[in-house]
Amino acid sequence: MAETAVAAVLAELAALEDPKVRAVNEKQGNDHGVNLTKLRALAKQLKTQPELARELWATGESAARLLSTLICRPKAFERDELDAMLRQARTPKVHDWLLTNVVKKNPHAEELRLAWLADADPVVASAGWALTADRVAKKPEGLDLPGLLDVIEAEMKHAPDRLQWEMNSCLAQMGITHPEHRARALAIGERLEVLKDYPTPPNCTSPYAPVWINEMVRRQAAE
Template sequence: MDVDAVMGELRALEDPKVRAVNLKHGDDHGVNLSKLRAVAKRLKTQHELAGELWATGDTAARLLALLICRPKAYGREELDAMLREARAPKVHDWLVGYVVKKSPYCEELRVAWSADPDPVVAGAGWTLTADRVAKQPEGLDLPGLLDTIEAELKGAPDRLQWAMNTCLAQIGIEHPELRARAIMIGERLEVLKDYPTSPGCTSPYAPIWITEMVRRQQA
């Protein structure tokens, strides 16, 4: 399929109700994600087509592009540029989670993005840091990360705050020697303490999150 045919298929999948829900979260597309994944499964990996879809700037097309691309085929500067273009939250999340994490430039970008003055870009860096805290913490200055979180979390913009809070929770969950301090920081700052949480879901408030995940690990 060429890019015009795919765009036509995406337009046919547009659902005003889905768009209305997504707009509340800052995502300007109306395609059900299960249906989008079904399209990706049929297309399989097509990196050139992924590039053409990304270039349209359309949110649904970019999400599809991230599902059919070859993550390791992107260069460092290309990924950096894509992240700075990816202002829709879902595109941002999928780019980091599905592409950057599989890239040989992941660690370089993690370090560079974490210190970026753009809070959305910095949020991507902190998301990658939280992932590394959980999976590959060797070489990270965990006490230093807690120092930064303690100083900056409260006043951080929403997406950066969420990523830093996730890093705080991961340190508390995965590193017993720092758990008490992580919980103390969460209790003092009270970030996301009143966040609405659906029944059966774990609160993103770090002290509750940490305590619950440790309980599950020990059960």
């Protein structure tokens, strides 16, 4: 990709920079100031451009990397390439968008899920748990659900923040989507009290697993 194309996109991202957005994002560990709705609109204009996506990722800029995940071709990445990208994605939003927009759509996703679950780096391991939570909810066949609950029960309480968050998400999905494991999932959540006091905005569901599970089950019953 010509350097001018990358420079032009970076200039557009710079023009979208908003100090107020950056201030809010920095409180959440993210180092960019681009409104995500505007960033998605830019991605829609650019459409799929795999080479440009790789060049934007290589800049190391968070806004450029977020845009990269929207204009790449997810299935084109090799396993080792995605593993390296995940380890480079140290801010929460880039990490999340890489998983959601790229890894989950890649044929190596399951292989990476298993490798990342066992990784010593808690941020990398959190990616494994995020992919596991997705499988628990959407494609649980072949998963050892009781075994996952055993690990969550033993390790979630003292896990580092990012890892704890994704393990908790997996616990919640277990209770929401698998009635046969709901009582145990609720009991684990109640006993460990992880995220029980998490500040939750009005009209949003608490990430505290017992509240989250019960609310989603209530909504399902009301549909």
